[in-house]
Amino acid sequence: MYRFISSRSKFLSSKSSVSTVSLCNHLSNSTNSADNKSQSNPSTSLPKLSGSSYQTQNLNGSPYFRRFNQNLSFLASKSGCNWFPSSGYLPNCGISDGNRSIIRCFSVEPERESIEYDVVIVGAGPAGLSAAIRLKQLCQEKGADLSVCVVEKGAEVGAHIISGNVFEPRALDELLPQWKQEQAPISVPASSDKFWFLTKDRAYSLPSPFDNRGNYVISLSQLVRWMGVKAEEFGVEIYPGFAASEILYGANNSVIGIGTNDMGIAKDGSKKENFQRGVELKGRLTLFAEGCRGSLSEKIIKKYQLREKVNAQHQTYALGIKEVWEIDESKHNPGAILHTLGWPLDKKTYGGSFLYHMKDRQVSIGLVVALNYRNPYLSPYEEFQKLKHHPAIKPILEGGTVIQYGARTLNEGGIQSIPYPVFPGGAIIGCSAGFINVPKIKGTHTAMKSGMLAAEAAFGALHEGSNLELYWETLRNSWIWEELYKARNYRPAFEHGLIPGMAISALEHYILKGKSPFTLKHGKPDHEATDVAQLHSPIEYPKPDGVFSFDVPTSLHRSNTNHEHDQPAHLRLRDPKIPELVNLPEYAGPESRYCPARVYEYVPNEKSQLKLQINAQNCLHCKACDIKDPKQNIEWTVPEGGGGPGYSVM
Amino acid sequence: MKVLVAVKRVVDYAVKIRVKPDKSGVETQNVKMSMNPFCEIALEEALRIKEAGLASEVVAVSMGSAQCVDTLRTGLAMGADRGIHVEATGALYPLTVAKVLKALVEVEKPRLIIMGKQAIDDDCNQTGQMVAGLLGWPQGTFASKVLLDREKQLATVEREVDGGLETLCLDLPAVITTDLRLNQPRYATLPNIMKAKSKVIKKYTPQELNVEIKSDLEVIEVTEPPKRKAGVIVSSVDELIDKLKNEAHVI
Numbered sequence: 020m021y022r023f024i025s026s027r028s029k030f031l032s033s034k035s036s037v038s039t040v041s042l043c044n045h046l047s048n049s050t051n052s053a054d055n056k057s058q059s060n061p062s063t064s065l066p067k068l069s070g071s072s073y074q075t076q077n078l079n080g081s082p083y084f085r086r087f088n089q090n091l092s093f094l095a096s097k098s099g100c101n102w103f104p105s106s107g108y109l110p111n112c113g114i115s116d117g118n119r120s121i122i123r124c125f126s127v128e129p130e131r132e133s134i135e136y137d138v139v140i141v142g143a144g145p146a147g148l149s150a151a152i153r154l155k156q157l158c159q160e161k162g163a164d165l166s167v168c169v170v171e172k173g174a175e176v177g178a179h180i181i182s183g184n185v186f187e188p189r190a191l192d193e194l195l196p197q198w199k200q201e202q203a204p205i206s207v208p209a210s211s212d213k214f215w216f217l218t219k220d221r222a223y224s225l226p227s228p229f230d231n232r233g234n235y236v237i238s239l240s241q242l243v244r245w246m247g248v249k250a251e252e253f254g255v256e257i258y259p260g261f262a263a264s265e266i267l268y269g270a271n272n273s274v275i276g277i278g279t280n281d282m283g284i285a286k287d288g289s290k291k292e293n294f295q296r297g298v299e300l301k302g303r304l305t306l307f308a309e310g311c312r313g314s315l316s317e318k319i320i321k322k323y324q325l326r327e328k329v330n331a332q333h334q335t336y337a338l339g340i341k342e343v344w345e346i347d348e349s350k351h352n353p354g355a356i357l358h359t360l361g362w363p364l365d366k367k368t369y370g371g372s373f374l375y376h377m378k379d380r381q382v383s384i385g386l387v388v389a390l391n392y393r394n395p396y397l398s399p400y401e402e403f404q405k406l407k408h409h410p411a412i413k414p415i416l417e418g419g420t421v422i423q424y425g426a427r428t429l430n431e432g433g434i435q436s437i438p439y440p441v442f443p444g445g446a447i448i449g450c451s452a453g454f455i456n457v458p459k460i461k462g463t464h465t466a467m468k469s470g471m472l473a474a475e476a477a478f479g480a481l482h483e484g485s486n487l488e489l490y491w492e493t494l495r496n497s498w499i500w501e502e503l504y505k506a507r508n509y510r511p512a513f514e515h516g517l518i519p520g521m522a523i524s525a526l527e528h529y530i531l532k533g534k535s536p537f538t539l540k541h542g543k544p545d546h547e548a549t550d551v552a553q554l555h556s557p558i559e560y561p562k563p564d565g566v567f568s569f570d571v572p573t574s575l576h577r578s579n580t581n582h583e584h585d586q587p588a589h590l591r592l593r594d595p596k597i598p599e600l601v602n603l604p605e606y607a608g609p610e611s612r613y614c615p616a617r618v619y620e621y622v623p624n625e626k627s628q629l630k631l632q633i634n635a636q637n638c639l640h641c642k643a644c645d646i647k648d649p650k651q652n653i654e655w656t657v658p659e660g661g662g663g664p665g666y667s668v669m
Numbered sequence: 670m671k672v673l674v675a676v677k678r679v680v681d682y683a684v685k686i687r688v689k690p691d692k693s694g695v696e697t698q699n700v701k702m703s704m705n706p707f708c709e710i711a712l713e714e715a716l717r718i719k720e721a722g723l724a725s726e727v728v729a730v731s732m733g734s735a736q737c738v739d740t741l742r743t744g745l746a747m748g749a750d751r752g753i754h755v756e757a758t759g760a761l762y763p764l765t766v767a768k769v770l771k772a773l774v775e776v777e778k779p780r781l782i783i784m785g786k787q788a789i790d791d792d793c794n795q796t797g798q799m800v801a802g803l804l805g806w807p808q809g810t811f812a813s814k815v816l817l818d819r820e821k822q823l824a825t826v827e828r829e830v831d832g833g834l835e836t837l838c839l840d841l842p843a844v845i846t847t848d849l850r851l852n853q854p855r856y857a858t859l860p861n862i863m864k865a866k867s868k869v870i871k872k873y874t875p876q877e878l879n880v881e882i883k884s885d886l887e888v889i890e891v892t893e894p895p896k897r898k899a900g901v902i903v904s905s906v907d908e909l910i911d912k913l914k915n916e917a918h919v920i
Contacts, residue, residue: 132860174681175701241699261859282856293855300859422687579701581683665684667699 131278132298136168136256137481139276139302141263141315143171144180145239145463146449147308148246148255149194149470150477155253156194157478165481167255168300170279172262172640174661176247179310179640181341181425181669182239182463183373183383185209185231185356189498190467195249204241207378209234210354215411217362222411228528229358229459236354236375238343238383239463240666262660266315267299274444276301277315282659285585304477304487305445308470311336311428312642314657316451325438325447333544334432334453335510337370338643340403340615341385341426342574343377343668346419351380358460363405366517368392369431369510370399372406373460374415381422381668382415387460389431389513390613390647391548394555398612400426401560404568408561416567424574425669426615426641429462430455431510434503435541440473441488448473456502458509458524465499472497505533514542549649552607571617575637579665580616582658588635589658590618590644597652598631606649613643639664670819670841672715672724673779674749675770676708676731678740679790692890695790704740706854707785709747711847713854714815715783716748723817724781726750730773732757732766738870745865746857752870753777755878762884767799772878774804779842781824786811786846797846807839811848 138154140147151167158165173179186205191198198205209231215222247257261279269275276299283294307316312334320326326333357374364370369389376382386403407416430436430453437454440447448470455462476490494500508527513520527535542548563570592598602608603621608631610619616637621629640663645655680686681701689696704712715727729744731737732755741752755769774782787794801808809815809826813834816825822841827834829848839845857865875882903909913920 132858134860134863174703178701256863258859258862279859291853293853295856295858298859577685579681579684665681665701667701 129296131296133301134168134298135166135301137165137302138167138304138306138477139300140167140169140306140308141277142308142310142313142449142451143169143173143176143247143257143259144243144308144310144449144466145246146451146466146470147171147306148176148243148250149190149467150306150308150448150474151250151255151257151470152194152246152253153471153474154478155250155255157475157482159253161478161482163478163482165478168302169250169255169257170261170263170277170300171257171259172657172660173259173663174665175244175259176257177240177244177667178259178665179663180240180243181339181427181664181666183339183341183375183385183460184237184239184463185375185461186235186237186239186242187233187459187461187464188235190464190471194467194471201249203245205235205237207236207353207376209236209356210352211356213355213357215357215359217359217409217411219362220410222359222409225360227358228524229356231356236356236377236383238377238381238668240669260661261298262657263300263315264297264657266318267301269444272443274305274319274442276305280657280659284587286587288587291585302445303481306470306473306477307445307447307451308449308466309451311430311450311453312645312655313447313451314642314645314655316447317645319442319447320438323442325440325442326436328439329437331438332432332435332541334430334436335389335391335541336428336545336643336646337387337389337431338399338428338613338615338641339385339387339426340400341383341424341669342421342577343423344382344384344416344419345380345422346382346416348380350415350417350419351382352376353378360521361517362409363402364388368394368397369513369517369520372403372412374412377668382419383669384412384416387429390428390545390643391542393548393550394558395549395552395606395609396555396557396612398558398560400571400574400615401558401612404563405561407567413567421569421574421577423579423666423669424577425664425666426639426643428642428646431457432541433457433510434500434507435511435538437503439491440469440494441490446473446477446487446490454499454503456506458506458528459502465502468497468499469494472499508535508537508539511539511541514539545646546649546651549606549609549647551605557607571615575616575639578616578639579667580637580639580663581665582636582638582662584636586659588633589656590633590635590638591654591656593652593654594650597650599629601650602631602648602652603629610644610648610653613647615639615641615643619644636662670724670781671726671728671777671779672718672781672783673770673774673777674708674712674715674727674729674744675766675782675784675796676712676729676740676744677705677785677788678702678731678733678737679705679788682706682789688891688893692892694888694891702736702740704743705785705788705790707787707789707847707849709785709854710849710851711783711785711845712744712747712749713852714812714845714847715781716855717852718781718815718817719748721817723819728753728777728779730755730770732761732769734758741870742862742865743857745868745870746862747855748861749868751868753873754870755873755875757875757882759882760884760888761882762886763793763795763799765880765882765884766796767803768880769875769878770796770800771803772880773873774800776878780822781817781841782806782844784844784846786848797844801844804842804844806842806844807837808844808846809837809839810846812845813848813850815845815851 212227214225214227263277264280265278267276278299279297281297283291285291355376359372370387372386374384388399440452449466454465472493473490479485480487509524512523608621616639618634618637620632622632624630644653681703687696718724727749728751729749730753731741784797811829812826813829814827824839826837
């Protein structure tokens, strides 16, 4: 029993343990039954301990200690610190309540059901589905039978997919050469390629650095849906509506699978009547295809130090905000592609816009803003609204209506930022590693190819006894590497400003043609690039007119975003005091401006002090806050599966 | 005792709908579809009745195109034992659905039919009542509480009506339609979704059930509700009276 006391105080002093303990508060239901089984009442022997509830509970010292220890190690073995929620999760269980909470924790949470597969893939996007399809193709070719499971946090396949998109079919031609006959939703070939430099009132046509002949203007969400159907035909099991929230570790520190979210937890952490425990999906190999800044992928990269392994630089990002419009027939020109540089962004902010004409009178229009912008008063969303009023853009949208809205961050790091993608137990594919060709603004084909290469290496490892590390080898010998190598200097050149950037890009593109002897480096990480608010002044953005520009709630409605309201906020603050102590005074609360869904708002409380309010149910899962928060205090974790945006034509 | 639950595949409630350019209906292409929320509540109630030991089997029924099978699979994943899919293309109006359900009742012989009170796409609120009428069974609609008594073979249903709560006692077999506050539907867990793949879904066609798919209703046009016009601020009472009299024609 004394052993028990000392360990209890040890637990009280370590913050993470207390969080675990407070996490167990919602397990209180099962505690009572466990209590009744105990025999002795040690309350008389522990009178010095504070917390009156300690005396009222029937506690059998050592067995409870053992079970508590078991509980803790059970939890710790699963995922390390990933399991311990930061304070946002259970606001009621403050540290002072620790005594009471610790006691109630002495129960064993019902074990999760565990299902085993050969390969578990997290994310049903282009990379994940390509990997799944390739695995099944190899099984057919070589007469093997591997079980493949894909989990997807969106309510259906394609619901969280958003991209420009001018599609280069190179990887799809390799994966599913019959895509045209099988009616893939790829039907609008690129017809024209325009490149404009915008000033406030004019548009100057520049020679287009792009060559999109042979490419198609598509909706990636639609293509991924089609790929999902194809994957299921191959026998892949796809489970949308299930969010992988936890990485499972086995012996030797290797990854053995993932755990899905518990569903049916109320905002205060208690279990609702429809509480369902998550499940463990164990795979002999696990592939992470979560897209840019994947929540689990980031943890993996940090844990296994995958960037340090290959001396890769940090990843840099941009935020893309997009709308799909249905425009007037007379203005519609299927296959027309337009890119712009310049206005509304200033010379120090990298970014540009795109306007692609799809079929059915639909156009995709969007603005991409690099997240290493300096001015904390910048709002990428408002800049996008401004863009639509430009005299060269407005006429195209005149008479049209907005069908959908969405936003997502994308990688801009290129080859310099690719981490070593293999870790014990699996690999990282697609944008979670970061294969976008930034100057070409295309990443779908490289993501798909990376999925295919990983599948080939995985098949070799599982069926033929080779090593998954072969994935790295094949990556570097593939056209992905060749392409990304040639494209490596364009984006970093813009660190020096818009004009030098364009000059160096022109040099690269027209003269050096990718054979440059140097490799430029990235500047500061995005979150460190923000200046303090003092150095800038607030930007006056025009009010939305409701015809071309809109306010955030209207746009958000068009994204079909929905989350179960009564669940803990999935955006966690590592330190809840930082927003009011640092973000607001020093940086003027930039999260209230860069978030394209108005999740973060500073509202005055009863004492007229501004406090951060997190409207987690608005979240578009874009991950901008995880990237741009100056102190990296905001952690994006995955909410209950099935929530988030509902993109269908993005 | 067998319980029959009718479910409908509708546009998901969180989707922002648009009217098709030709005004013939709402755009359903490439739009997320899911089980009608009231049908989910009905299925949940049936599952609770089964878990309480008062029912032996829960059968889920759906009518429509081939994709209805997805909705039935969700129902099976929640816990229904079997599924029945009546394949029919074209628009299905409540009276036709009620006739098909009547035909199925003669085949399956359930003691209780539970349905959602209305579908969120057409808001008809007619099918449950029509089924009860065709079968000559008692009905308890807008149920917010259901208690079954197996020995006495009756159901006590608390209904939400405009005036408050009404409690009815129905002899089984009966039809119950569910309202929002009846229960909180369960999540379909991953293991259950996997098990549901092997559960049986029987297919019928309306011809096999001797029901003719026809309708006395025809949708002529679907338009968006008129946009709210901005208000006008009047400067005096006289101007207000003038506007009420001459523009709004209400006095």
